[in-house]
Amino acid sequence: MLDERIKKINVDFNQDISTVNDIKQLEELRLKYLSRNGLVSQLFDELKNASKEEKPVLGKVLNTLRNDITEKFNTLKIHLDSLEKESVEKYDLSLPSFERTIGSKHLLIQTLDEIKSIFKGLGFSVIEGPELESDFNNFGALNFPPDHPARDMQDTFFINSEFLLRTHTSPVQIRIMEKTKPPVRAIMPGRVYRNEAISSRSYCVFHQVEGLYVDNDVTFAELKGTLVAFARQFYGENLKYRFRPSFFPFTEPSAEMDITCFLCHGKGCKVCKHSGWLEILGCGMVDPNVFDNVNYDHEQYTGYAFGMGIERTALLKYGIDDIRVFFDNDFRFLKQF
Amino acid sequence: MKVSLNWLKDYVDIGNISIPEIIHKLTMSGLEVEDSIDEAELYKDFIVGYVKDKKKHPNADKLSICTVNTGTEDLQVICGAPNVEAGQKIVFAPIGTIIPNGKFKINKAKIRGVESFGMICSEAELELSNDHSGIMILKQEVNIGKSIVKELGLDDAILEIAITPNRSDALSHIGVARDLASIFDKGFHLPEISIQESTHKVKELASVEIIDKINCPRYSAKVVQNVTIKESPEWLKKRLTKIGLRPINNIVDVTNFVMYELGQPLHAFDLDKLEGQKIVVRSTEAESVFTTLDSKERKLPKGTLMICDGEKPVAIAGVMGGENSEINNSTKNILIESAHFNPSSIRRTSKALGLSTEASYRFERWVDPSATLLAAERAAQLIANLGDGEVAHGALDCYPEKIKEKEVLLRFDRVSKILGYQIPKEKIIQILKKLGLKIVFESEKEYRFLVPTYRPDLEREIDLIEEIARIYGYDNIPTISKISISLGEKIDESAFEDTIRDHSCSLGFYEMVNNPLQKEQFASLTGNKIQILNPQSLDMAFLRTSLIPGALGVIAQNLNVGEKDLRLFEIGNVFNQNFGKEEIKSFDDFTEVQKHIFILTGRINEKMWNTAEKPVDFYDLKGFVNSLIIKISLDNVLNDSYYHNEDSIFDFYFTKNYDKEEVGIGGKVKKEVLKQFDIQQDVYCFELDLTKLKKIKANPKKFVEPLKYPKSIRDFAFIFDNYVTYEEVIKFIKKSSSELLKSVKLFDLFESESLGKNKKSMAFSLEYFSEERTLTEEEIEKDFNNLIEAVTKNFSAILRGA
Numbered sequence A: 001m002l003d004e005r006i007k008k009i010n011v012d013f014n015q016d017i018s019t020v021n022d023i024k025q026l027e028e029l030r031l032k033y034l035s036r037n038g039l040v041s042q043l044f045d046e047l048k049n050a051s052k053e054e055k056p057v058l059g060k061v062l063n064t065l066r067n068d069i070t071e072k073f074n075t076l077k078i079h080l081d082s083l084e085k086e087s088v089e090k091y092d093l094s095l096p097s098f099e100r101t102i103g104s105k106h107l108l109i110q111t112l113d114e115i116k117s118i119f120k121g122l123g124f125s126v127i128e129g130p131e132l133e134s135d136f137n138n139f140g141a142l143n144f145p146p147d148h149p150a151r152d153m154q155d156t157f158f159i160n161s162e163f164l165l166r167t168h169t170s171p172v173q174i175r176i177m178e179k180t181k182p183p184v185r186a187i188m189p190g191r192v193y194r195n196e197a198i199s200s201r202s203y204c205v206f207h208q209v210e211g212l213y214v215d216n217d218v219t220f221a222e223l224k225g226t227l228v229a230f231a232r233q234f235y236g237e238n239l240k241y242r243f244r245p246s247f248f249p250f251t252e253p254s255a256e257m258d259i260t261c262f263l264c265h266g267k268g269c270k271v272c273k274h275s276g277w278l279e280i281l282g283c284g285m286v287d288p289n290v291f292d293n294v295n296y297d298h299e300q301y302t303g304y305a306f307g308m309g310i311e312r313t314a315l316l317k318y319g320i321d322d323i324r325v326f327f328d329n330d331f332r333f334l335k336q337f
Numbered sequence B: 001m002k003v004s005l006n007w008l009k010d011y012v013d014i015g016n017i018s019i020p021e022i023i024h025k026l027t028m029s030g031l032e033v034e035d036s037i038d039e040a041e042l043y044k045d046f047i048v049g050y051v052k053d054k055k056k057h058p059n060a061d062k063l064s065i066c067t068v069n070t071g072t073e074d075l076q077v078i079c080g081a082p083n084v085e086a087g088q089k090i091v092f093a094p095i096g097t098i099i100p101n102g103k104f105k106i107n108k109a110k111i112r113g114v115e116s117f118g119m120i121c122s123e124a125e126l127e128l129s130n131d132h133s134g135i136m137i138l139k140q141e142v143n144i145g146k147s148i149v150k151e152l153g154l155d156d157a158i159l160e161i162a163i164t165p166n167r168s169d170a171l172s173h174i175g176v177a178r179d180l181a182s183i184f185d186k187g188f189h190l191p192e193i194s195i196q197e198s199t200h201k202v203k204e205l206a207s208v209e210i211i212d213k214i215n216c217p218r219y220s221a222k223v224v225q226n227v228t229i230k231e232s233p234e235w236l237k238k239r240l241t242k243i244g245l246r247p248i249n250n251i252v253d254v255t256n257f258v259m260y261e262l263g264q265p266l267h268a269f270d271l272d273k274l275e276g277q278k279i280v281v282r283s284t285e286a287e288s289v290f291t292t293l294d295s296k297e298r299k300l301p302k303g304t305l306m307i308c309d310g311e312k313p314v315a316i317a318g319v320m321g322g323e324n325s326e327i328n329n330s331t332k333n334i335l336i337e338s339a340h341f342n343p344s345s346i347r348r349t350s351k352a353l354g355l356s357t358e359a360s361y362r363f364e365r366w367v368d369p370s371a372t373l374l375a376a377e378r379a380a381q382l383i384a385n386l387g388d389g390e391v392a393h394g395a396l397d398c399y400p401e402k403i404k405e406k407e408v409l410l411r412f413d414r415v416s417k418i419l420g421y422q423i424p425k426e427k428i429i430q431i432l433k434k435l436g437l438k439i440v441f442e443s444e445k446e447y448r449f450l451v452p453t454y455r456p457d458l459e460r461e462i463d464l465i466e467e468i469a470r471i472y473g474y475d476n477i478p479t480i481s482k483i484s485i486s487l488g489e490k491i492d493e494s495a496f497e498d499t500i501r502d503h504s505c506s507l508g509f510y511e512m513v514n515n516p517l518q519k520e521q522f523a524s525l526t527g528n529k530i531q532i533l534n535p536q537s538l539d540m541a542f543l544r545t546s547l548i549p550g551a552l553g554v555i556a557q558n559l560n561v562g563e564k565d566l567r568l569f570e571i572g573n574v575f576n577q578n579f580g581k582e583e584i585k586s587f588d589d590f591t592e593v594q595k596h597i598f599i600l601t602g603r604i605n606e607k608m609w610n611t612a613e614k615p616v617d618f619y620d621l622k623g624f625v626n627s628l629i630i631k632i633s634l635d636n637v638l639n640d641s642y643y644h645n646e647d648s649i650f651d652f653y654f655t656k657n658y659d660k661e662e663v664g665i666g667g668k669v670k671k672e673v674l675k676q677f678d679i680q681q682d683v684y685c686f687e688l689d690l691t692k693l694k695k696i697k698a699n700p701k702k703f704v705e706p707l708k709y710p711k712s713i714r715d716f717a718f719i720f721d722n723y724v725t726y727e728e729v730i731k732f733i734k735k736s737s738s739e740l741l742k743s744v745k746l747f748d749l750f751e752s753e754s755l756g757k758n759k760k761s762m763a764f765s766l767e768y769f770s771e772e773r774t775l776t777e778e779e780i781e782k783d784f785n786n787l788i789e790a791v792t793k794n795f796s797a798i799l800r801g802a
């Protein structure tokens, strides 16, 4: 009797499995035949009731049935699984995605950030000051005498006879020294104004970073060393430099620092006006008259100051040939950096 | 200023030093050579050619076909000059030559069908003068086929030097030569003066009186009689043209020559036109009008220093002569003025008249008061030597109070304290002596020097230290590679704005930098504007009172180029005159504060295959502002107010407040405002006052342990009257619940006919939990039901789905 049932189950199973089309139906098939309460398990339960003679024979047949069913089941499962995987590939992964925007800082600010971080590493504080300044802070205290041609170096926008738009960040030097006793070691970034005709090379507004260090034994040799360290970090380790005498009313001795033109490597090109050198900053030792104006003892203290234009630096670094692009705020430009 | 190297060599022995070396050393000692022309290099390929034959070009009326002999061959050359003729010796540029004017290379060319193998040059093409009327025709003595460098004596170098305002002494060949003498330690000498004077005594021919002694400390003059006004000799014209001056006549050329030689501006008066043959120097006592020699009428302010004759003004002192005393071809007798004027006075006049001349440029920087007589004599000598006049005996020299040479002390240890490097004492002394300083006292540690009057910039010890350093060479002072700095507190005042910048970028905004100068219309939109006294244009005549107009300008510009979806920010200072202040007299009369602006327009989401398009709206703006405020931990410190006022540049807007003080404002910009900028789409912006925000103490960040107990969520929806605001409901819900309610979120909002007229539905999700325990269903239900009852009662609201 059991024998017949085994045969029937085998026929039924073959019949059932032939109708299975997907994983879900296969699972139903498994529950019907191979689960703990399935038909095959029931047959094994019934085997207990068989006679001692029949048991080994039926047992063997039953095992064969089970192995047979299991094998057919597994083969079909592998087949159906593989079909299932193929259906994942229906996603067209090449479809465009929706990018979230991360904005960016203005290129001038990025350049300024780089300069700030180098000087912060060299132990400088960062101090700010107002753009609408007094004539005294912008000129008088910085040793520009009234009616002196030195004032022609900086064409000024005036508010009236006593107030103006600062022409350089140097008045912040005066503000710091009026508030603090030495040592003073700070850079002063900010916006400055010059009443100059707007062209590809000059704009009426631009940005500067001023630097000031005052202490007991600050020397010109240290000024050179510090600025060379800055230039190497900013422009590259292998740069060549030179310090050229110049004139600023608030420093003496005064210098301009040039580096080898990195566009032509010193051979001479349009950008460096065929000199092979690029002027990157002005600097010098703080003039004793400036110390007198802020009540520092010019016998005891010495100091250096320097200043550089951000626009010029960024123009050089990014190969931009028109300063006005910085102030046009064309979205297509802003997105590039 | 242009200087000629050959001219310099008249005063300093630098004959054996190469041109590049001279240029380098000048630049490295503070006389920056901005440009230079080495003639020998520039003209090396040009040769003397001979025009053997000239024919008309068959296809062009104005062109000639010339046969030019180059000494070795005959070449066919097309020439367009009207003055070319057979038999001329000319400057020929063979193929491959670079023409100085325009820097172009001569190639073999076909001109209107005829081949040309080189070019016959004009003076303009060679940059020898501006004459481009025809080719340059050479004297017959020059040798065919030889380089023009030799044949025409083009062996000079012309240096363009940038002179800083402190170095008035270097505005002459003598001044530059003196620096070269010190730099190279070479011999230096002034021109020698010896004049053949006539028997006529100058004092009997003219007189000088100074009334304004403050503004004219010295006035020297020489008189030359029976002058012949004519063209200058070649050598003089050549000297002047080389440095870019146009020769005029012998007298003007001599005065220019002396100015560029000694730095002293001279003026030649027609002595016979001076009333009473008298010079009187005085300042005007009232505003007046004067016609200068360029035939222009000038308005003179009160206090203008004038040169007058016995009756009337004849020149604006130090700036320009008058038409009424100008020399002309019939002039017979001249008075050569050589004066020292007060620099401030000349500068004020020059500024007031808007008239800057070579003379005023030098006078306002200081000319050497000790050298006026020398310069007058030098000019007289040159005129006499040209055979063009008779120099009267003696000089007029009015110098009431002599300007003394200053004494300056130099301590050698101070030199090393400033420079950080010890320059040998002998070197220091040598440098200063070569610059013309004299030692008046010396000891082991310090020297006292007498500074010549041509160096007004050397007044203090530090001035001498600079001279020593620049001549010694900055490059010879070591660049130290180790520094020590104090470990005191370091401050970064820009840290706050930089944080705001970073967050703004994270939120997808791009940074602008705008010009704070704008037109009145825009500055008036947003505040109490401040005007620029001397603006460049009306478009930049006021300082911005807020960042909004500038940002709107940027939006407009970008819309014009097709960029329609914009998210921008800016950080910058804005300026407002304080109310009730008529004028800015102190820092209390205006405020300059730092602001931040977010500005948005267009779509926040563009349409994509899986995303719907969404235009920017007020709630996007509010969201961005709130995100920023949360990031800087001020969300629990600031509160909002909402407005629909007419009296604003916004249709509707909100403010961020600290206590009662407004720290930010923004919303949807009114159409009328946008129209002023030609903007046709909606724009939202918000401006924060960073100066105020910076001062507010943020909530300190504290660690909160993650919740260990489950949260329970309950939802409800009510029908409210339309006028009930979200804010009112939220506040009421929070107030009416126990502390178990931790958050409330609006998740649905709509109006519909089915709700009834002027009704709206708001659905909220409420989150309950405790940090200490798991809440029971009962206590949550109790709280929730109480809340439903309270909301229903308070707002006469109807619970939906109940």
Ligand SMILES: [Zn+2]
Pocket (backbone or CB within 6 Å): A261, A262, A263, A264, A265, A266, A267, A268, A269, A270, A271, A272, A273, A274, A276, A277
């Ligand atoms: Zn270059």
